[in-house]
Amino acid sequence: SWTRIAGRIGAVPHTMAAMAAGLPLGVYSVWIINKSGGLIFQRNYADIDTNDTNETLRLASIWHSLHAISIQLSPVPGCTGIELLETDKFDLHCIQTLTGTKFFVTASPKTIGLEHLLHTIYDLYSDFVMKNPFYEMEMPVRCELFEHNLQSACEMMNARA
Amino acid sequence: GNGGRRYSSKAETVWRPLSTQGARRHFPQNKNATKALRGRHTVSSVMTQRQQGPPASIVDRPLTKGRSEVSLSAFSFLFSEIVQYHRTRASSIRELEHKLEEAGQGVGARMLEVLSYREKGNRREIRLQGILQFINTNVWRCLFGKSADSLEIYNDDEYVLSDRSLLVNRFISVPKDLGDLNCAAFVAGVVKGVLEDAGFSAEVSAYYTVAEGQARPRTNILMKFAPEVLEREQRLGV
Numbered sequence: 374s375w376t377r378i379a380g381r382i383g384a385v386p387h388t389m390a391a392m393a394a395g396l397p398l399g400v401y402s403v404w405i406i407n408k409s410g411g412l413i414f415q416r417n418y419a420d421i422d423t424n425d426t427n428e429t430l431r432l433a434s435i436w437h438s439l440h441a442i443s444i445q446l447s448p449v450p451g452c453t454g455i456e457l458l459e460t461d462k463f464d465l466h467c468i469q470t471l472t473g474t475k476f477f478v479t480a481s482p483k484t485i486g487l488e489h490l491l492h493t494i495y496d497l498y499s500d501f502v503m504k505n506p507f508y509e510m511e512m513p514v515r516c517e518l519f520e521h522n523l524q525s526a527c528e529m530m531n532a533r534a
Numbered sequence: 535g536n537g538g539r540r541y542s543s544k545a546e547t548v549w550r551p552l553s554t555q556g557a558r559r560h561f562p563q564n565k566n567a568t569k570a571l572r573g574r575h576t577v578s579s580v581m582t583q584r585q586q587g588p589p590a591s592i593v594d595r596p597l598t599k600g601r602s603e604v605s606l607s608a609f610s611f612l613f614s615e616i617v618q619y620h621r622t623r624a625s626s627i628r629e630l631e632h633k634l635e636e637a638g639q640g641v642g643a644r645m646l647e648v649l650s651y652r653e654k655g656n657r658r659e660i661r662l663q664g665i666l667q668f669i670n671t672n673v674w675r676c677l678f679g680k681s682a683d684s685l686e687i688y689n690d691d692e693y694v695l696s697d698r699s700l701l702v703n704r705f706i707s708v709p710k711d712l713g714d715l716n717c718a719a720f721v722a723g724v725v726k727g728v729l730e731d732a733g734f735s736a737e738v739s740a741y742y743t744v745a746e747g748q749a750r751p752r753t754n755i756l757m758k759f760a761p762e763v764l765e766r767e768q769r770l771g772v
Contacts (some may be wrong), residue, residue: 504610504705506617507712516707521749 397421399531400487401463401479403494403523404429407511408473410437414514418527438473440467466491474498490530497522547624555697590689597651610705615708617717627715635723635738642727645673658732662767666693666730669725677701677724685753691764695725695755698745716740718753725755 397419405414405502412433416425424432440454458465459482466487467477476491476498502508508516616637617630624630649672650656659665671681674697684696700718708715718740726738737758742751 500610500705501707504607504614505707506614506621506717507707507709515709518705518707 396462396481398481399484400490400527401481403527404433404436404475404477404479405494405498405514406433406437406475406477409511410434411511413512416520416523418524418531436467436477438477440469468492468495470495486530486533490526492522493526497526545764550656599652600648606701613702613717613720614706616720627713630715631719634717634719635726636722638723639730640724642724642729643731644675644727645676645724646728646731649673649676660733661770662734662763665694665729665734668732669728673724673728687760688756690763691759693759695757697753697755698748699750700753715739716742716753719757721753722755725757729757734763736763 397458399419401419401421402415402417404412406471410433412430415429415433443455444452455467458467461482463479464482464484464487465477465479467475468488468491469475476494478487478491478494480487483500497519498514501522502514505516505518508514514520557560577655593746620630620633624633649668650658653672653676654668659668666685667680670685674680678697678701682695682697684736686694686696688694700721702720703717706717708717722738722740726736729736737760738755740753740755743754745752
């Protein structure tokens with residue numbers, strides 16, 4: 374399998390690492406956490422194992438707490454929280470908006486363009502969720518247009534990876 | 535000057551004179567200018583009058599061209615609030631659509647006046663084709679930046695305006711439990727306001743139709759005209 378990978382012309386290092394580990398490429402999942410720490414959106418975009426709903430809710434609130442703790446742990450003032458979590462199996466990029474909503478994506482290691490993807494997701498959220506009159510604030514996101522556009526964005530991201 | 539006061543305190547002048555520049559801007563031909571001002575002043579008084587400075591009251595200033603572009607986000611948030619506001623006060627989907635329609639009617643009535651003045655030179659449409667073309671191009675272009683996709687006739691009394699992606703619905707996803715609610719009822723109300731005030735009473739409604747080969751359904755605005763409108767059309771000669 375190494376010779377096969379090396380034979381691909383122009384193979385980017387991160388794809389080689391991920392393919393060697395047998396992991397799918399690109400974006401794995403997108404999570405959105407509201408300002409109180411509750412999970413309002415979670416979707417997988419790759420062929421990975423899914424946790425059950427309670428598990429994902431628990432994980433989201435744990436992440437919310439970790440994010441807050443990291444700000445307090447910071448030795449210098451002005452820390453804005455965890456932005457990147459790197460493991461040998463996946464990367465996690467997170468942004469927190471001015472309103473306290475957190476967006477994070479998990480993806481294969483060393484995937485590029487995730488910061489840009491997060492800002493795209495934030496744009497889609499502010500368009501198709503915030504401007505939707507039928508969305509209740511801080512409630513789970515059930516907006517068809519948002520999910521549809523998010524799917525396209527992640528698929529485009531995965532196709533390029 | 536005295537911009538704060540709306541009405542003149544002088545008893546003898548109810549209408550203060552237009553400046554000569556104002557007259558020239560709105561009535562390019564002198565003939566029309568004299569006709570329009572006849573009731574208030576003689577020709578010579580207008581022509582020899584020096585400009586007296588900016589007209590003080592808002593009703594005397596010439597009508598501005600208006601802003602051609604408005605923030606889409608600002609409008610979307612405002613429209614979202616309108617829908618939410620009426621949703622708390624309506625007890626059914628039909629009632630919500632009806633309230634949106636009423637909200638749109640006010641817009642339509644004003645659009646008719648403003649666009650007739652700005653773009654049609656105060657010409658009044660008396661034929662059905664005329665008013666439909668007016669809505670199709672002028673109203674749509676002013677509101678949405680482009681003309682409607684198509685205008686079709688279904689039966690004798692039913693006309694349909696079609697739009698691939700209506701601006702008001704661009705960011706709205708209706709949840710399943712609200713069934714077939716369509717916030718384009720607001721746009722149907724705008725069309726109804728234009729038609730009613732132009733003298734063509736009609737029942738106007740908006741609905742989705744699935745278009746083959748397109749991800750999003752088209753929005754159709756159905757206009758069903760009252761029988762007297764059709765009779766009048768017949769009399770005027772088809």
